[in-house]
Amino acid sequence: MIPFPPPDPRPFGPVLAELRSARGWSQQRVAAALCAASGVPTLTRHEISRWERQRRLPGDFWLGWLAVVLGVPGELLAGAAARSRRLGVVPAAIDRSGSRIRTALLTLAHRWSADPAGVRPGSPLADLARPRPPAGPGSRPPHPGGPPSGRAAPAASGGRWPDPAGLAELRRWDDLLGGADLAGHGARRLRHTARAYRAAGPADRRRLLPALAEAAQLAGWLAADAGQVTGGLHGYRLALRAAVAAGDRAFAGHVLGAASHLLAGVGDPAGALALARSGYAGSGAVASPGLRALLLHRVAFAAALAGRSRAARQALDAAAGCGGPEPGREPPWLYWLDEAELAALTGRTLVALGRPGPAVPLLAPAARAPGRPRRAALYGGWLARGHLQLGEVEPACAVAGAALLDAVRSGSPRAVGQLTEVRRRLAGQHDEPAVRRYADLLAAARPYLPVGAAAGVGASGPGRPRRAGRTPRRPGGTAGRTGTG
Template sequence: MTPPPPPGPQLLGPLLAQLRLARGWSQLRVAAELCAASGVPTLSRHEVSRWERQLRVPGEFWLGWLAVVLAVPVDLLVTAAARTRDLGPPPAFGGSRPRAALLALAQRWLADPRAVLLPGAPTRPADRGDGTGPVRLAELRRLDDLVGGADLAGLGAYRLGRAVRALSGCTPSARPRLLPELAESAQLAGWLAADAGDAAGALHAYRLALRAAATAGDPALGGHVLGSASHLLTGVGDPEGALVLARTAYAGARRSASPGLRALLLHRVALAAALGGRAGAARQALDAARRVTDAPEPGREPPWLYWLDGPELAAMTGRALVALGRPLPAEAPLHAVRRRGPRTSAIYGGWLARGYLQLGEVERACAVAGEALLDAVRAGSPRALGQLAEVRRRLAGHGGEPAVRRYRALAAAAAPYLPRPGPPPGPAGRRAHTGRAARRPPGGATGSAPTG
């Protein structure tokens, strides 16, 4: 008998995988059962795999037959399918497959944030995984304060490769010591790749980081990984996916997280909700973050969160307020962090310029955007250009004003020196056909033909 799924809304892919594994079936067995029950002989295990990885959502026809062969209420699958569709289409950055894979993995992690998600490896002598090498992990984090991802992403990938090799060649006794380092290395590599504009590469690294953090038994680090991935999806125009990851991160990590991490994850929720048009949820998350802490204590925070302090959290609040259309209270905290470094100044300067545009202060918006543009050149961070692109779009209706003309001239002069994003990933997979028309499932959903 199939055990009932855990309560609460789920995404369809992880739910199907859970129900299948509970019966001890392979994807091939599920496909065979569906073919036998529905009379469609052409459904393959590859289509079942696409459903579980959320590369495709089955239609009413197959949802009905899935309910039959898995012995669950059809409403359960229909609700999960609707929630999956609510995520919307993947953003057009070429990262639909790693995005879907990370969303599915996040649901597995939420069910058990300490699950063994990274399988064992053969044992043989290997490199020491103690942070030695050309750049130690802590040093690479500090370099990220000074140098943009365009210059550091390669070094982050190299550091991650060393951690992977160390774990794959370690003895069983060394594995517990090396897993946390692998998780932190993968999280940092993902962050640097995201800063360099390689969204798909970053999502791949975050997926490895989440597996390693869970296997290491560190829900707090796992939550930080998902929070970082949420921040990435927010920046590439996918607030719905970002909101799912941020809420999953907070739900899975809050019991183990430090006050600063809980506040950070709530800010991830707030920004994604605000950009996704969910003002009530954004305000609720901001209020909850303020109740947790507005000034993290360094001694109570993990070493990978050394950069988080009161002014940074205040600036995050200001950013969310601009996204909510409340620029006046956002001005002071956004101004306060603009001299912390070129990338910080460029990122928050872009949000401040956007706030000035909401207030109708075009000249001040152009002045701040111009400073942020030059800071983006100094930073070497394609991510720092995100809000400036939005500012430029919103300036289109003010093209006749002198301040706008000056800003456009500056942008044209700076264009050759702006950091370029990383290369796009490979092409997406092709769609498969499921075959001819078939009979309806008994008492379930209806449909004239099987659909993907």
């Protein structure tokens, strides 16, 4: 274990909500008490809600009066507010519901990493009461199997138990298709597993917790890949609860690494770094060599995006010292991680650190690998940025063009994210012939991109993936490994 600082205690929002709930007060009553005590009549419950969701943080004036009204030391609230400021403002890509889930996820992650054996996460299915992303109109769930060990299937689950082979098959689909195609399938798979969990008795519920955790993690991954940020956070929070309840520290760490990847992609590097560090600290010595290396790469990438170059380099060095995945010691859900993937992850972080020289040769093989369109598109975008940092405009445009075609093939809005940044960086060089050729290719490809991705590349404004309702074809035996989180 490398000497990372321990994760910070809880941020301000959860602390305020807990103190309010302990008194049995509503947000309206807290606002009224603050107005009466301070003599300022303009504070409303909406401001209390913003504080608890960490859309805003109170200044010293209101922190002092909160301490008086709630009867707690001022240092408690001031320290929590300072920690929240270090986590940064919730990015605009995360809506109101997602902001609440983000805060809850960060809080549970800290509690678990500080005491993995002592955390009681509550009912894993509490999150299913929240809205979930709709399945595509043409989506069908993967084929579940029969009950294990001759056990009768519960009636509420439709007479079927979750089938691990079906979940593995959905992961393999993710090797070839993007979240726009598969998010509905992941949501259906999660609902099927949740029905079986609810209908089972206490002993069978315990046995079903790992399946519930894996189904929720994959549903979160697919939703995130489809551009459904809140759906992704929702899946990861449920997965973390189920993994913690099952006592599976390795998978809980993996869930936090995937959630870190999501926050890093939507402009929340501080939150991403907190989750990645919690995942690495909590999984501890139980993590396999490959999982330790992956979690350290999550830490390095988030730190690089947050401008913490020293922490990023430290994590990269520690990841290199893990030695990579070891056959026979890695969990089945990490089948996609290999030396080539780890090299590409290193290259991506080096580009984020502004070190394109050593990054380009690490990224090039992943960007050119045949049969892996999303992986090629994702790393192709970072490779193009590396070329631009080196001042190589023509190679950057050539790589970005190939990555754009791979993004069309994969149907993944996330795969277009780095191409958006490439387009922005090329905006001032429109007189270059290579830039004009790339702009023409972009205009031709835009109708074939998912709507959210097309908006990011060539326009502005949100959109839902156009291809979410398409029923995916079953992949054959040539599936590549693009990574399922």
